[in-house]
Every structure is written in structure tokens, then in C-alpha cells.
Amino acid sequence: MLFRVDAASELSLADQIAVQVRSGVVAGSLAPGERLPPARDLATALQVNMHTVLRAYKQLRDEGVIEMRQGRGAFVRQDAGPGLIRLTELAEQLMDEARKLGMSQQDIVRLIGGVAKA
Amino acid sequence: MTEVQQRTSAPRCISAGIVGFLPLIAVALTWLQWQDKLPAELASHWSDTGAPDDFMATGTALGLGFALTGTPAAIALASAYIATLRPALFRGIVGFAGMISGMGAGTWLISAGLTLQAGSAEKAALGWWLAALIASFLFGAVPYFIAPKPKFTSGKHETRLPLGEQEAGAWSRTITSKMLLWLPVALLALTAVIYLPTIQDGSGTSWIGLGTMLACVIVVGLIAHVQVTVDWRGLRIVSTLGRIPLKRIKLHEIAAVEVTELRPSEWGGWGYRIMPGRSAVIMGAGPGLIITTTADKLFAVTVGDPDTAASLLLALRDRVSQP
Numbered sequence: 164m165l166f167r168v169d170a171a172s173e174l175s176l177a178d179q180i181a182v183q184v185r186s187g188v189v190a191g192s193l194a195p196g197e198r199l200p201p202a203r204d205l206a207t208a209l210q211v212n213m214h215t216v217l218r219a220y221k222q223l224r225d226e227g228v229i230e231m232r233q234g235r236g237a238f239v240r241q242d243a244g245p246g247l248i249r250l251t252e253l254a255e256q257l258m259d260e261a262r263k264l265g266m267s268q269q270d271i272v273r274l275i276g277g278v279a280k281a
Numbered sequence: 282m283t284e285v286q287q288r289t290s291a292p293r294c295i296s297a298g299i300v301g302f303l304p305l306i307a308v309a310l311t312w313l314q315w316q317d318k319l320p321a322e323l324a325s326h327w328s329d330t331g332a333p334d335d336f337m338a339t340g341t342a343l344g345l346g347f348a349l350t351g352t353p354a355a356i357a358l359a360s361a362y363i364a365t366l367r368p369a370l371f372r373g374i375v376g377f378a379g380m381i382s383g384m385g386a387g388t389w390l391i392s393a394g395l396t397l398q399a400g401s402a403e404k405a406a407l408g409w410w411l412a413a414l415i416a417s418f419l420f421g422a423v424p425y426f427i428a429p430k431p432k433f434t435s436g437k438h439e440t441r442l443p444l445g446e447q448e449a450g451a452w453s454r455t456i457t458s459k460m461l462l463w464l465p466v467a468l469l470a471l472t473a474v475i476y477l478p479t480i481q482d483g484s485g486t487s488w489i490g491l492g493t494m495l496a497c498v499i500v501v502g503l504i505a506h507v508q509v510t511v512d513w514r515g516l517r518i519v520s521t522l523g524r525i526p527l528k529r530i531k532l533h534e535i536a537a538v539e540v541t542e543l544r545p546s547e548w549g550g551w552g553y554r555i556m557p558g559r560s561a562v563i564m565g566a567g568p569g570l571i572i573t574t575t576a577d578k579l580f581a582v583t584v585g586d587p588d589t590a591a592s593l594l595l596a597l598r599d600r601v602s603q604p
Contacts, residue, residue, distance in 0.1 A: 164454065165589050170447040192586070200453045200508070208451035208512035 164192055166200075168209050173272060176211050180219035185228060185250075188243050199229060199237040290365070290429035297375045297428035298358035304379075304386030304420060305350040311390060312343055315397055323392045324405035331407045342392055349385025353378035357424065368431035369547035376425030380418045387417025433547070433559065433579055434571050438538045441599060442592040451512040452593050454584055455521060458564035461505035461551055465498045472498065503527075504552045507562065509582060511590050513597060516572065518562055518582060527553060528562060530580060532598045536573045538591045543569040543583050570594075 164187050168179045187193035199205075202220060206213040220237050223229045228243045261271045323342045326335030337345075357378035364371040391414050395405040444450055472494040476487075503520040507527060510517045515535065518528040548554050548561040559579035563569075569583040570591055584590060 165442075165450065165452045165593065167444070167448055167450040169445050169449075171445060198455060200451075200510075204508075204510070205451065205453070208453065208510060208514075209449045210513060211449070 166205065166209060168211060173269070176209075176215045177218040177222065180205075180209075180216060181222045184219070184223055184239075185226075188228060188239055193239050195239050195241045195243055197239045199239070201236050290368075293427060293429045294361045294364035294371065297371075297424040298354075298361045300424045300427055301354040301357040301375060301378055301382060302350075303423075304382040305347065305354055307386045308343075308346040308350050308389050311393065312346075315393060318397055319393060320396060320401060322402045323396045324402045324407075325392055327407040327411075331411075333402060333405050333407070336402050337392070339393070342389060346385055346389030349388070350382040353381040353385075364428070367544075367547070368429060369433070370544075372425055372428040372431060373546070373549075375428050376421045378421075379424040380421030383417045383420025384414075386420075387414050390417075431547070433581070434537070434539050434573060435541070436539055438540050438588075438591040438595065440588070440592045441596040442589070444596050444600070449513065450593050450597065451510065452590050453508060453510045454586065454590070455506065455508045456564045456584055457506045458504070458551060460565065461501060465502040465505065468494065468498045468501065501552070504562070507564070509584050509590070511594050511597070513601075515597075516570075516582075516590075516594060528560075528580065528582075530572055530574060532594075532601045534574045534576070535594065535598050536575045536577075538573075538594055539571045540587045540591050541569065541571055543567065543571075543581055548581055 164183075166180060166183055168176045170176070172179060174182070184193065184199065188195075193199075199220070200208070202216040203213050206216045209216075220229060220231065224231055224237075227240060229237045230240050231237050258271065261274075266274070319339050321339055322336045323339050324333035324335075325337035325342060326333065328334040357375045360371055360374045391407075391410050392405075395407065395410060396402045399405040442450060472491065476491045476494070479487075503522055503525060504527070506521045508519050508521050510519075513532070515529065515531040517526065517530075519526050543561070543563060544566050545551050545563050548559075548563045549556055551563050551565065554561045554563060558577075559581070561581035562583070563581070564583045567583050568585065568587050569581055570587045571579055571581045572594075573579055
């Protein structure tokens with residue numbers, strides 16, 4: 164799986180990693196049961212702090228996308244697929260509606276950020 | 282381009298096939314020369330002192346000599362029809378056939394020659410001729426090097442993954458070879474069958490043999506499940522068992538990358554393969570990467586989604602090669 168993080172992005176590095184794992188699960192490039200790279204390895208590969216990767220993994224675990232197995236690493240949950248696909252459909256609907264209102268991608272990100280803080 | 286290569290390499294393919302018959306001719310000529318002088322029996326096996334301890338009828342030894350030299354040579358020549366389609370496989374076949382036929386001719390020549398020289402089979406001491414017998418395997422190198430050198434790369438991957446100035450990319454994939462996964466299990470079962478009874482009844486266990494078998498289990502197990510990573514350090518392959526590094530190619534060492542279908546038969550089989558000028562981690566037949574290094578060496582690895590890996594590798598390589 165391809166991971167990429169952009170220091171110039173508005174999203175935090177941890178969020179960027181989490182988004183890519185979610186996208187990977189929905190696209191099928193990350194299959195249920197598949198092991199994610201160890202946090203230390205991924206952090207070194209992306210030249211980010213290991214705690215950044217761990218923060219992304221914990222976020223994904225809380226969302227029910229992955230499970231952390233003691234001493235064995237992080238794995239995509241067997242039931243991760245359908246829920247995320249539903250979420251993706253909702254996100255697509257949100258994008259369609261936002262475009263109709265003439266909102267840019269940055270506006271949508273800001274909107275979601277505001278909702279998340281509320 | 283391909284047609285020219287096929288036309289120019291055809292004589293070498295046929296030559297490689299024909300050269301494979303030299304051991305058969307050697308057996309035939311020596312038999313014609315020696316047939317009236319050879320006794321009814323030849324020395325066919327020697328003890329560690331070099332004295333003969335087993336014998337074979339001359340006719341049987343001759344038949345074996347013809348079979349061991351003629352059959353591989355015929356197979357090698359017949360395989361010439363795949364030479365242009367699968368040049369690496371053809372080269373492997375003629376090389377292996379040459380080894381067998383060389384050994385067949387060597388066995389006959391030493392068996393018959395020593396018996397003839399000594400006057401009888403009982404007096405035919407082996408001595409330093411053992412080295413000649415072992416060296417007869419080397420005949421395989423003759424057709425191998427006559428056969429055209431296969432080209433393992435046919436093109437270059439040109440696509441670069443677009444990366445922002447402050448963007449970092451990493452690609453990681455774990456690969457499991459089902460075949461290599463079962464092999465250590467089978468080896469472990471075989472080890473248990475062979476050595477457990479001797480340990481239980483105390484009848485004398487070969488600890489060196491047991492240790493060797495267990496070492497084989499570990500070595501094969503190491504390569505059965507690997508992780509391939511592409512990042513700012515280049516390409517790295519580690520065994521997921523114990524995180525043992527198996528291969529590393531730094532970005533500045535990469536001259537070209539190709540995405541292609543890899544076949545175990547062209548890379549010396551499954552697992553970690555090392556050959557002159559090239560090496561590979563082959564987990565099975567399928568898509569993979571071939572990296573040409575700046576030292577003009579090739580490294581191949583079978584991996585899913587090789588396009589992304591190649592595009593990222595080239596993008597990162599370009600980044601470090603920029604002045």
C-alpha cells in the first residue's frame with residue numbers, strides 16, 4: 164500500500180495517514196485481515212515521528228477500521244469494509260451537495276473540521 | 282529488433298544443442314577404440330581408500346554411458362524450439378543436460394579407462410581420477426555459455442509518482458509464498474519422522490543431521506513471508522520472521538526499473554536466488570519489478586502492484602539525483 168504525507172497539507176500528518184488507510188480499505192487495496200506496516204517502520208519510511216503513526220492507528224482503531232493485537236501489530240478488521248463503504252457513499256453525497264453550493268474542497272474540509280469540533 | 286535478435290541467436294541455440302552430444306560421441310569413440318581390449322567387467326564403485334569395491338558388466342556400463350549422455354543431449358536439442366520464446370529456460374536446460382551427460386561420459390571414461398589401464402577391474406584404483414569425475418559435471422558450462430545470453434529486461438518504467446515538494450511517500454507490501462510456506466512445514470515433519478524415534482529409543486541421533494535439517498527449516502521459513510518497502514532509503518526486503526534484512530538497494534544505486542511478469546524458471550526457482558550478474562526474491566510466478574543498478578546488476582522481486590512501487594521508486598530516485 165502507498166502512504167504519502169505532505170507537510171504543506173492543512174490536514175495533520177496523522178489524519179493524512181488515517182485517510183489513506185480508510186481509502187485503502189474502501190478501494191480494496193487493503194483487504195480485511197491484512198497487516199499494516201509496523202508503526203516504527205512506517206514512521207521511519209515517511210520520516211515522521213512514531214507517535215504520529217500511532218495516533219493515526221489509534222484513531223482508526225477507535226473508528227473500528229483496524230484492530231491492534233498485542234505484540235503483533237495492526238490489522239484491518241474483518242468487518243471494516245461495509246461500514247467504510249457506507250461512509251464513503253455518504254461522503255460522496257456530501258461532496259455532490261457541496262459542489263452544487265459552489266463550495267471548494269478547502270471549504271468542505273473546514274466545514275467538517277467545524278462539525279468535528281462542535 | 283526482436284527479429285534481428287532471433288535470427289542472430291538461432292545458430293548459437295542450435296550450436297548449444299549440438300555441443301551437448303560431445304559426451305555421447307566421446308563414449309561412442311572410446312568404445313569403438315577399446316571394445317576388443319575391455320574385460321567383461323569394469324570397476325564401477327570405489328571405497329574411500331580408492332580401491333574398487335563394486336563391479337559392473339561392460340555392456341551394462343556402456344548402455345548406462347549411452348543413456349546418460351544421449352538422453353539429456355536429445356532433450357537439450359529438442360528444447361531449442363523454445364529458445365527464442367524462453368531463452369533463460371533454454372539456457373538452464375542445456376546447462377543442466379550438459380552436467381548430466383558430462384557426468385555420464387566421465388563415469389564411463391574413468392570406469393573403462395582405469396580398468397583398461399590396470400589390466401583388470403580388481404586392480405583399477407581410482408586415485409586422483411576422482412577429481413576428474415567431479416570435474417566432468419563442469420561440461421555443463423560449455424553449452425550453457427554457448428546458448429545466447431537471455432535479456433531479462435525489455436523496457437523501462439517511465440512513470441513517476443507526482444510528489445509535492447514537502448511530500449514524503451512510502452510503499453509497503455507483504456508477500457507470502459504458499460509453496461515456501463509449506464516447505465518448512467514439510468521439512469519439519471520429515472525431521473520429526475526421521476529423528477524423533479532415534480531420540481526416543483536412544484539409538485543414537487545424528488545431531489549434525491538434525492541441526493542441518495532444522496537450519497534448512499529456518500532458512501526456508503525466512504523467505505516464505507517477506508515485506509517489500511520503497512521509501513527515501515530505496516528498496517528494502519525484510520523477512521517478517523525476526524525482521525531479518527534480505528536485500529537493500531539505495532536510491533542512488535538505481536539506474537532503471539521495469540515492471541514485468543516474472544517466472545521462477547527464468548530466475549533459478551523460488552526463494553532468494555543469486556546468479557552471475559543478477560539476483561532475485563521470487564515468491565512465485567506473477568507481476569514484479571526488475572531493478573537495474575548503476576553497477577549493471579539486475580535484481581528482481583515478485584510483488585503485487587509493482588506499478589506503484591516502480592513509480593514511487595523513480596520519483597524518489599529523481600529527487601536524490603537532482604543537483
